[in-house]
Amino acid sequence: MKSSVAVIGDIDTVTGFQLAGVKINKVVKTNEDAxxxxxxxxxxxxxxIIITEKIADNIRxxxxxxxxxxxxxxxxxxPDKPGPSGRDSDPMGELIKKVIGVEMVK
Structure with a gap:
C-alpha cells in the first residue's frame, strides 16, 4: 500500500499543509462536503487523513x-485556526488504545 497523507479542513488549515508539502487536500465548508x-x-x-477537530466533531x-x-x-x-475545541475526550489517546491496545496515561 502506498503511504500518503491527506488533509480535510478549512481553507487556512489546508493552505498551511499545502505549504508544508501535503498535496492531497480537501477544503470543506459544510458537513456534507466533509x-x-x-x-x-x-x-x-x-x-x-488529517482533519480539523471542529469538522470531525460535526461528522463524528x-x-x-x-x-x-x-x-x-x-x-x-x-485544532483549527481558533484553537483546540476543549473537549473532554482525547482522540489521539483513543486511537493509540485502539491500535496497540494500551491506554496512554498522562
Whole structure:
C-alpha cells in the first residue's frame, strides 16, 4: 500500500499543509462536503487523513461508521485556526488504545 497523507479542513488549515508539502487536500465548508471528502479519500490509497477537530466533531458518527475497526486510514484530528475545541475526550489517546491496545496515561 502506498503511504500518503491527506488533509480535510478549512481553507487556512489546508493552505498551511499545502505549504508544508501535503498535496492531497480537501477544503470543506459544510458537513456534507466533509462526508463527501472523506468518502473520496477512503477510495484512494491514503494512510493518514488529517482533519480539523471542529469538522470531525460535526461528522463524528459518519467517521465512526466509515472507519469502523480499521486501522487505516488513520484519522488524526488537529485544532483549527481558533484553537483546540476543549473537549473532554482525547482522540489521539483513543486511537493509540485502539491500535496497540494500551491506554496512554498522562
Amino acid at each position: 462526508e463527501n471528502a472523506l468518502d473520496e479519500l477512503m477510495n484512494e490509497e491514503i494512510s493518514i 458518527e459518519y467517521i465512526d461508521k466509515k472507519i469502523g475497526s480499521n486501522v487505516l486510514p488513520m484519522i488524526i484530528e488537529i
